[in-house]
Amino acid sequence: MKQTFPKKEHLKRKKLIDALFAGGQKVSAYPLLLVYKTSVLPEEGIAIQAGVSVAKRNHKLAVTRNRIKRIMREVYRKNKTTFHTNGSTFAFMFIYTGREVMSYEQLEKAMLKLITNFNAAQNES
RNA sequence: UAAGCAGACCGCCUUAUCGCUUUAGACCAUUUAGGCUCUAAGGAGGAAAGUCCGGACACCAGAGGGAGGCAUAGCGGCUAACGGCCGUCUGGCUUAGUUUAAGUCAAGGACCAGUGCAACAGAAAGGAUGUACAGGUAAUGCUGUAGUGAAAUCAGGUAAACUCUAUGCGGUGCAAUGUCAUGUAAACCGGCAAUUAAGUGUUUCCCGCGCGAUGCCGGAGGGUAGACAGAUAGAGCUUUUGAGUAAUCAAAAGUCCAGAUAAAUGAUAAGGUAUUACUUAGGUAAGAACAGAAUCCGGCUUACAGGUCUGCUUUUUUU
RNA sequence: GGCUCCGUGGCGCAACUGAAUAGCGCAUCAGAUUUCGGCUCUGAGGGUUGGGGGUUUGAAUCCCUCCGGGGUCA
Secondary structure (H helix, E strand, O other): OOOOOOHHHEOOOHHHHHHHHHHOEEEEEOOEEEEEEEOOOOOOOOOEEEEEEEOOOOOOOHHHHHHHHHHHHHHHHHHHHHOOOOOOOEEEEEEEOOOOOOOHHHHHHHHHHHHHHHHHHHHHO
16 A cells, blocks of 8 residues: 555545544544544545644644644655554544644654554454 | 935745646546556745725626715826826925925815804804903994914814715625536426415615415426536736836737645755854854735735845945 | 624723713722621722824724624525
């Protein structure tokens, strides 16, 4: 599996997103918060559809929001193969809860920690 | 050489690897749709911002008539248009000062059409009256000065007070609007019958106009936020020449320069430039400001590190 | 993306048809009352009227512009 993140793997359906926030489970590793839910995805052959989000409350400028979202997408793209899905399909939403702008390295550490937490939660269930 | 003012312009660069997206071609697959495929080319701004003005474009028969409302305001010009820009007159302010010059600001039409307002002070603030001194008269605030105040009888002041005059404005906005796919209603459309009046229609009110409870018959589509069009070749950009004091206009040649939609333009590594700090003058360390297209243009306003050019003024040195 | 409304002491409001000490309640502080505290009574402090500019003799009020906060439209 290559380290790509094409449009098909973006979470875009409003219904899926609404259902995700209504009944999703949460895993966090500061400054990242992952909301996830097993869902029936519209595209075949894809395990995960993911989206990223940064609150306007914490970051007022569009420039900083764009930058954080780009770094989050990049970190997810590099490390997405290490999520253990166990054959299920998931909808993901990554939310940036920090108030400061973090570098790529810091965010990658947080993402790795988040992945271990997620995999532990999956193995329990 | 240094400083200040004004105007115009630019607003980080190079390479490699991994990604995103648009277009074109190839390849693969195919009923259609398409693609963890390959190659090539393109991929944020001067403000993309605020949404303060002006347009283009689209729809609304409540687009008609009237009233109301809003905007603008010396004069002339530019423009698709403007509350913008250019020129000019007048006035205020600042600087230098002899006349005056330079810069800067101005909603700068009209209180001999009407109405209103004027705290405190003052005799009196606009059909009301009078203090002191002086002058004058047949007589009288009749005249002058003083005094209060922003303003005191003067065609008084005030219109970013109502208002009047002139000019302009229909309303709503790309979440406008159109098409397609899916396709089940009590929702929609047409006709007829019945009802005559509440309601309703993207327009502040009135007039006018359309629809209009329900039943029958026939047609057909709403929701679902999916896809496509609208939507990127334009009042475009670059250069040259000409007209004009200028804004701007004309002609010729060349050129194609983002089109996303839970929303692309990024990440990592290495090196470098402007600059800053330290300095043993070899170097070491830090290292770009404001900020991110969303239908598209013309302005205005606001944010902004640093740099380049032009003009003017002052200053230093040299000839 | 469009449209629209609002900013007055710590909090909630008034004064918005220009006139000089910007007012009211709660809260705060001090005093009185009480053995102490509360309630109550008396008094005091606290405001660049969101920032800046303009009109005017005079601006919380009228106008322009920036900042902040809400509401609404498929």
